[in-house]
Each structure stands twice: as structure tokens, then as C-alpha cells.
Amino acid sequence: MPDRIPIRLDEYESAQLKIDQLTARDVDRLHALQARGCLTLVPDHTGWRLKADATVGILVLDRVRVTIAPKFVIPGEQLMSWLAYALGTPVPAAARRWATGPDGYSDLVAAALLEQCERLLREGLRRDYVRRVSVEPVLRGRLDIAAQATRRYGQLDQLHVRTFDREADIWDNRVLGSALKAALRLTANADLARALHGIAGAFPQASTPVAALNALDRTEYTRLNARYRPAHTWARLLLRGGGVTDLLSDHGSTADGLLLAMPAIWEAVVRRLGTEAVSPYGGHAVPGGSDIGITVRGDLGNVSAFRPDLLLSLPGHDTAQRTLLPVDAKYKRYDRHGVSAADVHQLLTYSAGYASRDAQSAVIIHPQSGGHAHRTLHVGSPHSGLGSIHVFGICTHALPEEAATWIGSMLR
Structure with missing residues (x-):
């Protein structure tokens, strides 16, 4: 991946961008965020002027990496305490392993997700019964007689079977795999990226981020999956790009990023x-x-x-x-x-x-x-x-x- 030009500004401040620093796709994505009240992009005589509103976080575009820092409200060392308080989730201890540098705000959320996923792995991922249809050399589960008769014409060298086994490839785990992948794209800290990459392979992934978000919206917590609630909270924050159900009005940005609407x-x-x-x-x-x-x-x-x-x-x-x-x-x-x-x-x-x-x-x-x-x-x-x-x-x-x-x- 080519190195992106870092652009740093505070909330309510603006930055000058050259005309060639934004691609046509970037302009479309920024205009979509502008329509949601996250920022303002206007052309001027030298290129573009990007102004942040009451929004903080990070936005990864094709050629630039925009970091928007809080101007006065919450210092970096207290950000996770207040954000976790707003989300109603425990303050993650692992988030303190990374300093709040230029990319620290997105790294802290990624670290919080990492900590919860590590805890779930230590305890053992939840498994549930998953129905599968496959072709096997031996009989497992139930024989699909209709498929065997119409596709194998009575031959028994390969059997069409239906199985119902306990697996970890369920939605509770898939949304975490998708969120870990999204966090990996955002982080600029080498140690954090290495840790995210190492754990991501242990979790299955949803087909698309939208599918993962839809699954999160449908999730109902019982005694079987209640321990997943903190991890899902940080996963939702990352997958929506900063939007949280019943918390932020933004329903997901069209660019990779983690933008938090401070009001x-x-x-x-x-x-x-x-x-x-x-x-x-x-x-x-x-x-x-x-x-x-x-x-x-x-x-x-x-x-x-x-x-x-x-x-x-x-x-x-x-x-x-x-x-x-x-x-x-x-x-x-x-x-x-x-x-x-x-x-x-x-x-x-x-x-x-x-x-x-x-x-x-x-x-x-x-x-x-x-x-x-x-x-x-x-x-x-x-x-x-x-x-x-x-x-x-x-x-x-x-x-x-x-x-x-x-x-x-x-x-x-």
C-alpha cells in the first residue's frame, strides 16, 4: 500500500489540500460525509479546503490520511474512560498500552477490540450448531436422498449429506473477524498492527462489513453470548466508522475511518x-x-x-x-x-x-x-x-x- 500523506487538524479547524491530493472517489466520499455534518469540503483557487466540524478521529483516503484531534474537550489519557462510559462498556486495560500520538484515537479503539478478542480466545470461542450441506466419502449426519438420486444416479462413491455440527463459524464470531480486519486498515502503530494481524486469523469473517453490521443489529444477548457484548460494542464502533446504534446519528461513512461525532x-x-x-x-x-x-x-x-x-x-x-x-x-x-x-x-x-x-x-x-x-x-x-x-x-x-x-x- 502506498504511503499516504498525513494531514492533521483539530476539530473546527481547516487544512489546505492540493488539487492532486484528492482523487475523484475521495471527493465523492468527503461530500457524503459533508452531507452527514461531519466535515466541510470546498474548492478554492489552489485546490481544496477541508474543515472539520464537531468530529474527531481518523479518515483514510486514497492519497491522504486525515487525523482530526479534539481541540479541548477530552484529553488523550481520558478518552477511553469517557468513550467507554458513553457506550456503557468496561474501560479496556489494554488500550493503555498504546500512547495517544497522532493516530492514537483510532489505535485506542482498535486496542480495546483486541483486548476483548484476546479474552474471548482465552475463554474459548462460542460454538453453536451450524447446518451444512456437503459431499462426503462416508456417511455423516443425514443422507440427502433426493440429491443422491438426482445427482449421483444411485452411485455410492460420494454421498450427499446434511450435517448439523457445533462450529465457531457463527455470527457472534464473524462480526469480530470483520471488525479486526477494519481495525487493521486504520492503525498506524506497528506493534498494534502485528497483534491485530496475529489474532484476526482465529476469527471467521462475514462476507461484507454491511452483513456484519446487519448481524450486530439483529443480535440478542442471552446467558450464552452475554460475554460478547463488550467486544461487539467496539466492533460496531469500528465497522460503522464511528457511528453507534442509539448513540451517534451517523450510520456509517463511505470511507475507511473512525469518526466520532462529539456532540x-x-x-x-x-x-x-x-x-x-x-x-x-x-x-x-x-x-x-x-x-x-x-x-x-x-x-x-x-x-x-x-x-x-x-x-x-x-x-x-x-x-x-x-x-x-x-x-x-x-x-x-x-x-x-x-x-x-x-x-x-x-x-x-x-x-x-x-x-x-x-x-x-x-x-x-x-x-x-x-x-x-x-x-x-x-x-x-x-x-x-x-x-x-x-x-x-x-x-x-x-x-x-x-x-x-x-x-x-x-x-x-
């Missing part, structure tokens, strides 16, 4: 943070935010509805009465500038729609560095107060469990 990841983090923060005090998350949501009627077009990222049900002073608290995740630098008017209007609408009239409040949770922070916005009119907005800044240099404890102390 969607932060929303998943906040949903889990808020739920775990209030559970020790008798609070819980309202499933789906609410049954109906806040609706807008009478405008042109269809009726629209919107919900907060998280709606918490909290115990009130009276044990028989509970308070609803809307929480919204904002992937913004609210540690450096004030909350925008649009977000103030949005959170006031949430508080008016869900919170009780005597305590109309809502919460914004945003990422930051340098410790947790809390400030309160008091919104009022010339006649009365309209509500309050609590702005929580979560330090991503800390562990997620520490952040959940701190949020719980603030809400209590």
Missing part, C-alpha cells in the same frame, strides 16, 4: 451522568424524556415536537410529590463565554413545559477543563421571575464516576 457522544455521557447522579437520592430518568414532548401546532407543515436530552424525576419535600428537571447537553465552550440567547430560550421552554410552577428550573451540562464549575442564571421579566438555569461545567480530565458524584451533590 452525540456528549449527549450520551450526560444522559448517563444525570441518571447515575440522582439514583442514590431516589431520582430516576423519565424514559424517552416524556411521552409526548413539547409540541408546536398551527404552523406551516407538520406538527413538530422536541424534548430535552434528559428529563429527571426527583423526590420533592413531600414524598408523594415529585419534581421534573429537564437537562440539556451542550457541547460548547460555556466555560469561556456566556450562554447564548437561543439556549436560554430553549431551556426556559423546557422548564415551563416540564418543571413545576413554584420551581421552574433547568440544567445545562457542558464539558470543560480545570475542575467542575456551577453557576446559576436567573431569568426574569419586569413583573416576575421566569425561571433559573443551572450551568454545570464537567471537567473531562477527571473520571466520569467523579463527575456523577459531583452532579448529585449539586442537585441534592
Whole structure:
């Protein structure tokens, strides 16, 4: 494989590409990613200008290898802790064997998959009964009488048989083989590539990545395959190129890569943070935010509805009465500038729609560095107060469990 030109930029930053650094296929793939809101590609007088949005990761094209690093939110040494927290899977220990260098973000995910696959091999791959149709010199399984009569014309030197044997060539293992192959294409670390190549041969592969993804979407976990869940989580992340079912809006990129949509990841983090923060005090998350949501009627077009990222049900002073608290995740630098008017209007609408009239409040949770922070916005009119907005800044240099404890102390 020819060496690709490395292009490195931070999220929200842009890089200049020469006209000959992108093939026609690359341009088509980048435009497809642009349609999903991952990046922006525009022509200029010298070639192309590639701008990253709120997306981080790696993108392997025909002639260039683009690395997009987080600008401020999650440091490399904490990335796996927060990503695993968002995915609801244990933090892999093997991921720490590789430093977070220029390609470290994709390498960390590949290392996490490698660790889980190594564990499954040590424990023994799951086997299940697989039906096979074959031609054998001796009788195994059941004789296919119709095939024997119509294809062998009664001859018995070769027997058409149907077998039903326990094999490792099942979908639980095939998706991992396909994911290991995808990880091998992405990694630039020689040690990691060697380890991935060594273990990939132990797993069967699906016919196509799409077939593997379809199998993952159909997978139901029981006591027989529950131990495969962490490995499948990292496999889905790699096979979708960063998209995760019920986590990221991207449904798979058309180019080899691992692109993580940071706003969607932060929303998943906040949903889990808020739920775990209030559970020790008798609070819980309202499933789906609410049954109906806040609706807008009478405008042109269809009726629209919107919900907060998280709606918490909290115990009130009276044990028989509970308070609803809307929480919204904002992937913004609210540690450096004030909350925008649009977000103030949005959170006031949430508080008016869900919170009780005597305590109309809502919460914004945003990422930051340098410790947790809390400030309160008091919104009022010339006649009365309209509500309050609590702005929580979560330090991503800390562990997620520490952040959940701190949020719980603030809400209590």
C-alpha cells in the first residue's frame, strides 16, 4: 500500500489540500460525509479546503490520511474512560498500552477490540450448531436422498449429506473477524498492527462489513453470548466508522475511518451522568424524556415536537410529590463565554413545559477543563421571575464516576 500523506487538524479547524491530493472517489466520499455534518469540503483557487466540524478521529483516503484531534474537550489519557462510559462498556486495560500520538484515537479503539478478542480466545470461542450441506466419502449426519438420486444416479462413491455440527463459524464470531480486519486498515502503530494481524486469523469473517453490521443489529444477548457484548460494542464502533446504534446519528461513512461525532457522544455521557447522579437520592430518568414532548401546532407543515436530552424525576419535600428537571447537553465552550440567547430560550421552554410552577428550573451540562464549575442564571421579566438555569461545567480530565458524584451533590 502506498504511503499516504498525513494531514492533521483539530476539530473546527481547516487544512489546505492540493488539487492532486484528492482523487475523484475521495471527493465523492468527503461530500457524503459533508452531507452527514461531519466535515466541510470546498474548492478554492489552489485546490481544496477541508474543515472539520464537531468530529474527531481518523479518515483514510486514497492519497491522504486525515487525523482530526479534539481541540479541548477530552484529553488523550481520558478518552477511553469517557468513550467507554458513553457506550456503557468496561474501560479496556489494554488500550493503555498504546500512547495517544497522532493516530492514537483510532489505535485506542482498535486496542480495546483486541483486548476483548484476546479474552474471548482465552475463554474459548462460542460454538453453536451450524447446518451444512456437503459431499462426503462416508456417511455423516443425514443422507440427502433426493440429491443422491438426482445427482449421483444411485452411485455410492460420494454421498450427499446434511450435517448439523457445533462450529465457531457463527455470527457472534464473524462480526469480530470483520471488525479486526477494519481495525487493521486504520492503525498506524506497528506493534498494534502485528497483534491485530496475529489474532484476526482465529476469527471467521462475514462476507461484507454491511452483513456484519446487519448481524450486530439483529443480535440478542442471552446467558450464552452475554460475554460478547463488550467486544461487539467496539466492533460496531469500528465497522460503522464511528457511528453507534442509539448513540451517534451517523450510520456509517463511505470511507475507511473512525469518526466520532462529539456532540452525540456528549449527549450520551450526560444522559448517563444525570441518571447515575440522582439514583442514590431516589431520582430516576423519565424514559424517552416524556411521552409526548413539547409540541408546536398551527404552523406551516407538520406538527413538530422536541424534548430535552434528559428529563429527571426527583423526590420533592413531600414524598408523594415529585419534581421534573429537564437537562440539556451542550457541547460548547460555556466555560469561556456566556450562554447564548437561543439556549436560554430553549431551556426556559423546557422548564415551563416540564418543571413545576413554584420551581421552574433547568440544567445545562457542558464539558470543560480545570475542575467542575456551577453557576446559576436567573431569568426574569419586569413583573416576575421566569425561571433559573443551572450551568454545570464537567471537567473531562477527571473520571466520569467523579463527575456523577459531583452532579448529585449539586442537585441534592
